[in-house]
Amino acid sequence: MESAADKVAAARAELLAAYYEARDNGDAEGMAAAALRLPSSQYFGTDAGQVPALIHEAYTVAVGPASRCRLAAALARAWAYGGEARRAVAFAREAVTIADRLGDPEVVADALDAALLANWGPDDFAERPALSARLADVAAHLIDPAQRLTAQLWCLTTAWECLDVVAVQRRLRALDIIAEESGSARAAFFAASRRAMHALVTGDLDTADRLIAITHDLGGKAAEPDREAVVHSLVAARARQIGDTATLRSEAAAFEAYGAGEGVPSVSAEAAVLWLAADEPDRARQLLHRLTGAGLGTVARDVDFLLTVTSLVEVAATLHSDAIVADGVRLLEPFAGRAVLNAGAVTFHGVVDDYLHRAEQALGGPSATRWRDNAASAYRRIGAAWWRDRLIAPAAAMRPAPPVTVHLHRDGTLGWVVGADGTTVVLPDLKGLFYLRELLRSPGVESSVLDLSAAAPGHAGVVTESDTAEVVDRQALAAYHDRLRAIDVELDEAESWTDQAGLDRLRLEREALLAEVRTATGLGGRRRRFSSAHERARIAVRKAIASTLDRIELHDAPLARLLRDTIHTGASCRYDPDPARPVTWLLDSPTTEE
Template sequence: MEAEPAPAAAARSGLPAAYERARETGDAELMAAAALDLPSGQRFGVHPGRVPALIHEAYAAAVTPVSRCRLASALARAWVYGGDARRATAFAEEAVALADGLDDPEVLTEALDAALVAHWGPDDFAERLALAARLADTTAHLTDPEARLTGHLWQLTTAWECLDLVAVQRQLRALDALAEESGRPRHAFFAASRRAALALVQGDTELADRLLARTRDLGALAAEPDLEAVVHDLSAARARRAGDTGALRREAAAFEEFGAAEGVPSVSAEASVLWLAAGAEGRARQVLDRLAGSDFGTVTRDVDFLLTVACLTEVAAALRREDLAADGARLLSPFAGRAVLNGGAVTFHGVVDDYLHLAGAALARPDAADSRRAAAAAYRRIGAGWWLDRLAVPAAAPAARARTVRLHPADESGWLVGDEGSAFPLPHLRGLDHLRALLGRPGIEVSALELSAAAPGRAGAVGLGAGTVVDSETAEIADRRALAAYRARLRDIDAELDDAASRADRGRADRLRPEREALLHELRAATGLGGRPRRFSSTEERARVAVRKAVVSALDRIAARDSSLAGLLRDTVRTGASCRYDPDPARPVIWLLDPPDTAGGDAPPPIV
């Protein structure tokens, strides 16, 4: 193969310096030429640094329509590659408008490419198809291999989005021919990597392995900026199909580290799926909680929108996060029938209908079967055997696996709390003692007096603190305020239940009912005739308040590290004059309440 004319990695690092030298000359055309080289060193999704600012400086100084058009195109691509597509649209539109007035197909190719990357979101599919068709017409009679590469890659990407296997194969053959004709490692890199993606879809792992090795070699030879990302994506897909737990864990760790370091949600979302596939549900849950919180409202509707939401929906469905599964289904529904891709057809991540099926099955929705049939039909059509086989496994099966959680003293310095394999340290907190005592006696009422007296360091005494005294008048005022808060929350819950019923949102209603029952129980325990507060002894009142505050404080500390675990405990542990832990059958947990070194032959078994 002949030497690649594009800059090598070492040269790319000097591109900003080359631009600085061009700026010193004051020559606008020289600045434009140097600025146009800057995006060649960008990695997709990584923050672009000062590259857009330098390109914009040259763009503002441009004196010819051709230079201004090319710089507007480069600026649009720089922003999209840097993860900020919102800034790209205006520059891409200007580039196309300028190119339409020029009789230069190569300049128009650059402008159409910029328009395509600026309209790479899920809602612009029709416009993307039209732009890709126009780009294909523009590049059809060009001899420039880079322009032809651009045209073939966009046609390949839209063909995958349409699940048009014939068009996919035709464009792969076109990439092969381009690599053969040009002799350039960069073109061969794209041909090999995209063929590897198809081989993985169709289950030819031997071919995929050969192509993956070739992709590594060619990408290194061409100093391709996205080489590492492409290899990781293909390797992760290969590990999933092989069920290689070791490789899955290595890739999951790499994806999680990169996604967090660079702030790329799609990479982090892929990490959550890889952790789930590796059996590390605790790590998958942590990534899901960091990215989503209570919904997917923060996911940007850009090139990676479908990939990010699909991955998070799969994890949410498997971990019985009905709120997130429902939100994922809502966001994905308009795109049924579409493929989920990573970037420019780097890897195939199934079809939207598959993820709608996973969410629907977790939520027991009647339309889940329809989504499953649509996904199966799509997979049969393109020969995606692995994806078809996984549909045969009941979607709700992962939910039956119990979550293993540690909550016990670790040593003299503190406690160990969290999922097995990813537990975290916490200091000694009285609330953790209370939680541990309740978790060890599921379904049993335990008085606040007993919990407070049993907490280490209490010596049987009950109180809010040294020297604190709660008189009857203060206790009655506190009780009245608590009752008012209970009744206000009950009114809110009833309104939310009515709204859930009107929307047929069974998952939301199921989450609200336990809280309503717990509040009613508190009201019954705390009120007498006519709804008046019962009279408690000052000792009982101090115990109730002390236990509640201690548990709330402990849950807040847990939530800072694992919001899903804190949410589970808030949903299943009730405090008051009497306290109780009621396990949630939909979220089974194996509680490890004793340190490993104390769980000898006579130690009690884990609590389920």
């Protein structure tokens, strides 16, 4: 039996033969007829090959404005399908301009479809609802079911992006009607696949299974180029929901191979998510590092921008790659409130707020709860039960970070070696590095700043009696005791009070005074003496550590963040390890005596 891929290849070969024959005969209209059908043989997101060149050739010799308009739209479509939307914009704009001048509904509908494809990036969302509404209005008066199908698919995509559940239902029913009225296998393929997506979103897995099978069969009958991509996307989404590890591994491997082979970053990013869901964090980490080597800022702002960035942020948050997560927050915040869809709106990947929540939670940011509540509200509204349940139990999805080995030691005259294995840098003899090393040697132990400062060259020195003064003088301390006695009397007599606020104020004042007395006195009530040398050491140590962390951040931002989170400075200093980020510290040079 001939496969769908074979049918697509045969159809393309037939179109190319017709095109070349028309060109050899100087038949511009024949060239246009074949060229207009070439984009339908493309696989979405993959390199367009010679298709744009052939369409452009027909475009340059087009006879009449209607033909030129359709060829400009086809050229825009070919570039957009090939992942080159920026090349498509000018041709789509020209197509709409000519179509509006001609006033032919069929030509206008074709041009609007091209304009939507060319403006499918994350920054063009404001234009899409108006374009899709206009396309639906024009297509409603057309007989051609293919153009009506295109219009309804655009409206459905926009409805999902807006999370408009009523509009989603309406457009799904419109697709059903087009398939029923036309008897077209292609229309039925799109109706079934989008119904399958909706069933997965709402957790109706029995219906989803039935529709996925129908989608597969209809895609073969219609020789739809994207059949395999559509079915793989739906099957992978279902496997995630039920935790089918075997299927997840199979789909992750397929996504990874396709993404690498065709150079499609969004598919590779999805593969990383699937590897993570399949309990293969090392495979997910490899893809994450491969895709983010130049940072998330290099992700193309095309139709798959949100899918690519959210997928990578999910993996990074789970695997504690904080620098990537922080970059993702910056990129995603402008798109809060939006749905995340794959190209063609075949599968739903949650809402941006969900990923912002996961990112802020991983970073310990203050906005995690707000993003979680926003996402939960969106999921309740559209009935996305699996996504909502996954959101309210995020801890289950978080994995402990693998232990890492980090160097922080001197290496003879070379300087200080700082950083994780394989990514170390050499820093000069900064005092803060001496202080950090001493603290890292004794986790959880309080270290006096005077003892700590002695660990570095040029420390503060010995404290003498002349360097000290009483923290609080006798007169002030006596006043504190007098006021405490007065407050105790007032509280003893307060049983009949109804002024709860007044009672609270007295208790707070009492606690504050007790804290001052504890600070000013030592064992046996003796007044503590405060050292000016001690204060100088406290300031010097704090500044030295802060300056050193700034220096480390220039080379290794995650390490600087870890140290800021776990090193505490003050009158005494302490290192409190973070169990979620285990580290093996190498504090002594393995080869050189200091």
